[in-house]
Amino acid sequence: MNLRITPQINKVFPGFTLGAVILKNINNEKQFSITRQLLTGVSAEKKNLLSKNGLELSPGIATWRRYLESFGVNTEKHPPLIERIFRAFSKSEITFYTAVEDFLNYFALKYEMPVWGIDIDELCGDLELGFATGNEPFVLRGSAKLVPPENGEVVYRDKAGAISRMWNTYESERTAIMPFTKNICVFAENAGILGVEKLKNIIKEIGALISKYCGGSAESYILGDTVFEIDLGVAGKTGITDASFSPDPKRIALQQKFLKGPLRPPIKLWVIKHGKKIEKKPKTAEPKPAKEEKKQNKAETKLIKDEIYELLKNAVKKTFPEMPAIPGFVVEVPKDQRFGDYSSNAAMVLAKILKTNPREIFNQLENNIEKTPCISKISFAEPGFINFSIDKTWLEKELSKIAFEEKQYWKLNIGGGENVIVDFSSPNIAKPLGIHHLLSTVIGQALINIYRFIGYNALGLNYLGDWGTQFGKLITAYKTWGDKEKLTHEPINEMLKLYVKFHDEAEKDKSLENKAREEFKKLEDKDKENIKIWEWFKELSLKDIQKTYDKLGGVHFDIYAPESFYNDKMAEVLDEGKQKGIFIEGEGGALIVKFDDPSFSPYLVQKSDGATLYSTRDLASIKHRLKEWNPSKLIYVVDKSQSLYFKQLFKTAELLGWTKTAEFIHVDFGRMSFKDSKMSTRKGNIVLLDEVLDEAIEKAKAVIEQKNPKLSAKEKSVIARAVGIGAVKYNILSQNRTTDIVFDWSKMLSLESNSASYLQYTYTRAMSILRKSKEKQEKEKPESQISIFDAPAAGNEHEDEEKEFLTARLAIKFPEYIVESAEQNKPNILTNYLYELAQNFNAFYHTTPVLQSKDPSQRKTRLALTGAVAKIISTGLNLLGIECTEKM
Secondary structure: OEEEEOHHHHHHOOOEEEEEEEEEOOOOOOOOHHHHHHHHHHHHHOHHHOOHHHHHHOHHHHHHHHHHHHOOOOOOOOOOHHHHHHHHOOOOEEOOOOHHHHHHHHHHHHHOOOEEEEEHHHOOOOEEEEEOOOOOOOEEOOOOOEOOOOOOOEEEEEOOEEOEEOOOOEEEOOOOOOOOOOOEEEEEEEEOOOOHHHHHHHHHHHHHHHHHHHOOEEEEEEEOOOOOEEEOOOOOOOOOOOOOOOOOHHHHHHHHHHHHOOOOOOEEOOOHHHOOOOOOOOOOOOOOOOOOOOOOOOOOOOOHHHHHHHHHHHHHHHHOOOOOOOOOOOEEOOOOHHHOOEEEOHHHHHHHHHOOOHHHHHHHHHOOOOOOOOEEEEEEEOOOEEEEEEOHHHHHHHHHHHHHOOOOOOOOOOOOOOEEEEEOOOOEOOOOOEHHHHHHHHHHHHHHHHHHHOOOEEEEEEOOEOOOHHHHHHHHHHHHHOOHHHHHHOHHHHHHHHHHHHHHHHHHOOHHHHHHHHHHHHHHOOOHHHHHHHHHHHHHHHHHHHHHHHHHOOOOOOEEOOHHHHOOOHHHHHHHHHHOOOOEEOHHHOEEEOOOOOOOOOEEEEOOOOOEOHHHHHHHHHHHHHHHHOOOEEEEEOOHHHHHHHHHHHHHHHHOOOOOOOEEEEEOOOOEEEOOOOOOOOOOOOOEHHHHHHHHHHHHHHHHHHHOOOOOHHHHHHHHHHHHHHHHHHHHHOOOOOOOEEEOHHHHOOOOOOOHHHHHHHHHHHHHHHHHHHHHHHHOOOOOOOOOOOOOOOOOHHHHHHHHHHHHHHHOOHHHHHHHHHHHOOOHHHHHHHHHHHHHHHHHHHHOOOOOOOOHHHHHHHHHHHHHHHHHHHHHHHHOOOOOOOOO
């Protein structure tokens, strides 16, 4: 079957081009958190277009209105598809659909153009985009009502009738995408707004993203430029019309299964302007206890050291029943593995209380420590440590589960579903993202991923700087020297030029500063013209900023909370502070907070002229976040130069009585310095993040070209992006965030040092072993199981066994390092663990035969270790926001 555009379309609508993406053999049954995150982010970005004036600013919506009105459609009653999508995502509660449909809605919002698709297996003959004849039957999606298309309207149709009404406004039930749909044609409809090259890039992006998550293959085409017909590559159906359309029982059963089952829960989308919340937790009347023990679900992973702690605690109760309370002791991993896998100071703590020696305590406790499958040996070491060794048989079974079970092995619920808000990135509108935004963005997203992995409902919040006197300056500059066309084409660069020009001119003409203050005052007073310009600046800025986030990859925000949102919430905070006697009058009538700590200077919350400050908005934001989400933690990822400010902010919140139910955390980090002094930018003293990322990808390409020139150009491009961007992120996350971070290209892209490239290469090597083994394993007859630790190996048997066992012992501790990373809010704890694991695995791989092992059972168990390491490295890097590739 073919897809074609009739020649009349381009005569009536010159400039129209159609991007078509043919997706084959996809799996549309799963849902992905990425679709929710993408839609949440782009919906927030577009929120300023949801008002009438805002919608008119969208050239895509305006043009499609004209298209439909040209053949008599009342667009107030029947708005075009792209406008309907915008309005649907302005609602406070939104139902997410299948993965493919969610991706298509994301692209429609992102590029402000109709992007939709059909199940091409349900087509009857060729599909044509042309003018209706007035007799095509049509069944509206979600309804059995027949609505015949009118003469003159544009429709997609096959031999059985129309599959769309009013061009793309309404979709037919007959070809609707379902979770079980396998073959799809996506339409990206360009109403003459985009160039052909831009449209090509968009449809390639659509195909690549959907294929990445849903599998299958993707082919992209442009119709209406030089090509007007393509082959869809499917047979379709015959003998069905829309008038007689009745889904077969199998399709109905599948539809009911997927649309009413657990795959389609309603999801609440919260966008700051619309006032809806994300999973609001009930407010507790009393403060939470400092440490609250949670019941362990049988289906959840229990940390081994927690299990050992429980064994010791129970043994203490049995051995010393007269003791009124269990004393505090710890279980940790000893630095020297000769002392076992876990070690506790319980004997020393008890010996001090009971006035005896630690060995005597151990002798009494030993018989009361319950036996468990994961522990093979309990021993004592001076001066008083109780050491525990992991059982080899248990360890081997667990590694096989990690390697070969498709479902997620680790199910951690440390957080118990509690809300955690991570405030990170938070750039200023109308300015480009610089290298200084990189640390907050990368660290913040890694912490969100880590917190979610251990059972918290972590919410990423972007506290956008969209208010202040700088907007008075920018509005003044735009009204004086601005060019709307240039600003629309290259928004951030033009805004930066205008901002710089204002300061240059203000040095010559001092009256400009007064004009800027007047323009900002007009903005504060809700002057319609200035509000419209300000909203437009924000919309253009967010679009540009999102491009950089997209390039960085894996950065998603659940909440966009601009400073301006809190303008009407500060008065309530000021009143509360004055009533409680926390905000007192300072010099000139200003409102300040005074602290008992002499190292804290007074905290200004209102100027003497009544103006509020950043600090006032920060307090308003805290009050709002606590009320709306009742988080157990409020985390701010901001550089260490703001340490004093956050101490003042948190202390003020404490004095106001707001800190009883939440922990306030400032995740600080050092400055970034460059080992390569040549790091610079054509934009002056701002090192642009875009330029750094582009340079990272180019440097990675050069390394790949040198190491593996036989790869295809497409493979090199994909790998270069994963390696280059991964190198930048890992370089930040692998260093202790509290120290200054050094940007070193040579180390970042090294395949031998502690780098993303080293870990990615280790993963690639492990996956290569697993791939090569598959065919060989299928041919060989299975034999009796042999332990990987006890099986004979080539070379030095003892050394080989030690390397295997060291790698395995470290692998099983993976979740504990994730938990520790969260407890200390330091991703470098996880990176150090992954690097140590990779080193151990490579030492094992270089000396111990895996594929060349003569015994099939021995080979299988060694492959289990290889598979477990691959899965751990992949999972760990994913938590850090770094991609793995199976080739390098």
